[in-house]
Amino acid sequence: MQKWFLAGCIAFLASSGSWLLLKFASGYDRKPFHQIFQLFAFTAHEVSGAVVFYFLYYVSQMEEEDENADAVQFLEVRLKILEGRSLVPKDKRIFGRQKTSDPYIMIYHAGNHIGQTGVVRKSLNPVWSDNHFVFPIVPRALAIFDTVELRLFDRDRFSTDDIMGTVFVPIPRIMDMKISTWYPVVCGRVGNFFCRNATGKVKIEIELRTLPHSSSSRSSQYPIASPKKSHGLWPKRFHRSKKKNGVPASGR
Numbered sequence: 012m013q014k015w016f017l018a019g020c021i022a023f024l025a026s027s028g029s030w031l032l033l034k035f036a037s038g039y040d041r042k043p044f045h046q047i048f049q050l051f052a053f054t055a056h057e058v059s060g061a062v063v064f065y066f067l068y069y070v071s072q073m074e075e076e077d078e079n080a081d082a083v084q085f086l087e088v089r090l091k092i093l094e095g096r097s098l099v100p101k102d103k104r105i106f107g108r109q110k111t112s113d114p115y116i117m118i119y120h121a122g123n124h125i126g127q128t129g130v131v132r133k134s135l136n137p138v139w140s141d142n143h144f145v146f147p148i149v150p151r152a153l154a155i156f157d158t159v160e161l162r163l164f165d166r167d168r169f170s171t172d173d174i175m176g177t178v179f180v181p182i183p184r185i186m187d188m189k190i191s192t193w194y195p196v197v198c199g200r201v202g203n204f205f206c207r208n209a210t211g212k213v214k215i216e217i218e219l220r221t222l223p224h225s226s227s228s229r230s231s232q233y234p235i236a237s238p239k240k241s242h243g244l245w246p247k248r249f250h251r252s253k254k255k256n257g258v259p260a261s262g263r
Contacts, residue, residue: 097211101165121156176209
C-alpha cells in the first residue's frame with residue numbers, strides 16, 4: 012500500500028510542478044522567457060513521468076522475485092551405502108599384527124552431519140543394511156556443496172575410534188537417475204580425519220531428485236545447506252531414515 016501511495020504522490024507533484032511552470036510562463040509577455048518556462052515545464056513533466064514508470068517497473072520486478080523466492084524448488088539427495096572392499100585393518104591381536112576392523116561410516120554434507128551406518132564387526136569387506144539416507148538441498152547450494160563426504164571409522168571399545176579413510180561422492184547433476192558405482196577410499200583431509208594407510212573402496216548408490224513445490228513446506232523443517240551456513244549439526248531425528256515394518260522410510 013505504501014509504494015502505491017508514494018507513486019501517486021510523485022505523479023501528483025510532477026503534474027503540479029508542470030502546471031505551476033506553465034502558469035508562471037503565461038505571466039511573461041516576453042517571448043524568450045515564455046518559451047524557456049514552457050520548455051522547463053514540459054521537460055519536468057516528461058522526466059517525472061519516466062521516474063514514475065521506472066518506480067512501477069522496479070516494484071513489479073521486486074514482487075516477481077518475492078514470488079519466485081516463495082516458490083523455491085527443493086531438491087533431495089538419496090544415498091545408499093551398500094558395501095566395502097579391502098578396507099584397512101585397524102584391530103590387532105595382543106601378540107600379532109593388525110588383522111581386521113569394525114567399520115562404520117559417518118556421512119557429512121556442507122559441514123552438516125547427516126547420519127551414520129551401523130557397525131559391522133570384524134570385517135574388511137562389510138555389507139551395511141541400515142544404509143538409506145535422505146537430505147534436501149537447494150540448487151544454489153548445490154553449485155557450491157556438490158560432494159558428500161563419507162568418513163570411515165573403526166569402532167574401538169576402550170579407546171578412540173580410528174579413522175580408516177574418506178570417500179568423496181559427487182552429487183550427480185542428472186535429475187532422477189540412480190548412479191551406483193565403487194568409490195576409492197582416500198587418505199582424507201589433513202587433521203584428525205587423515206588416514207595415511209587408507210585402502211579399499213566403497214560401493215555407493217546416489218540419486219538427485221526433484222521435489223514438488225507442495226513438498227517445500229515439509230522440507231523446510233530440515234536445515235538446508237546454503238552458501239551462508241555451512242556448519243552445524245543436523246537434528247538428530249533426521250540423521251537416518253527410520254524403518255517401518257522393515258522398509259526404509261525413503262523407499263516408501
